[in-house]
């Protein structure tokens with residue numbers, strides 16, 4: 509975001525939770541250590557993200573929109589280093605969380621993912637009880653000092669994910685036995701149990717019916733009072749309903765990033781306008 513749009517939106521750099529600068533991502537790039545120019549020139553390599561700069565503000569829902577294959581999910585995974593788990597996926601550029609470089613060798617990616625949590629498209633509860641699904645993160649990160657403390661974290665997380673009333677009498681039942689919408693809220697509870705600072709959501713409602721979608725959207729609005737939320741969505745209506753900032757990606761580039769109302773009512777770039785009016789995508 510340039511200084512002019514910061515002035516227009518009233519968001520200043522010091523309120524930024526995360527910043528990405530000059531980020532490129534390549535698939536099929538082989539061994540680490542190649543320069544961005546070398547990988548970009550290699551026809552056998554997919555250049556999925558091209559020189560992207562993004563600022564993620566605190567207490568804000570930021571939506572990533574754009575046609576299929578434009579790189580939304582790839583860029584989302586840049587923000588908590590999930591691409592590290594994909595063979596041959598290489599990233600160049602810089603991403604910071606509270607000013608700290610998340611790719612610095614001293615950063616433990618597991619700790620980073622506790623701070624920058626993720627919810628996936630398909631609800632993916634562990635084959636464990638409802639309680640143990642939510643207790644998993646706090647246990648591995650040593651966040652509870654005793655059993656009562658852990659039970660408290662589990663209850664608070666399930667309450668914040670708006671599913672406590674539905675599961676409080678069956679915490680030992682398997683998480684996989686819940687409905688799709690309940691499983692997704694359980695996965696949100698699991699992601700927020702480690703008190704993340706940023707929550708990444710990759711099309712979190714695409715497997716849900718309209719009622720469960722409305723519940724998750726309401727929850728997203730509630731969650732942003734505590735932290736930043738970044739959501740990838742195919743639904744422009746959803747982006748307009750839940751987000752304050754919208755980033756439009758096309759062919760791996762960030763075409764436009766601005767207030768959601770501006771993107772949907774008066775976009776600056778003709779490609780954004782074509783997408784939101786259904787002419788491309």
Ligand SMILES: Nc1ncnc2c1ncn2[C@@H]1O[C@H](COP(=O)(O)OP(=O)(O)OP(=O)(O)O)[C@@H](O)[C@H]1O
Nearest residue numbers: 535536554556575576577578579580581582583594
């Ligand atoms: N694991 C992978 N290996 C190789 N190429 C990949 C991989 N994942 C994504 N890509 C490629 O990177 C580009 C961006 O894909 P990405 O999934 O990030 O797009 P997207 O905008 O999220 O798409 P969709 O909306 O369809 O989910 C595409 O060309 C895709 O084929």
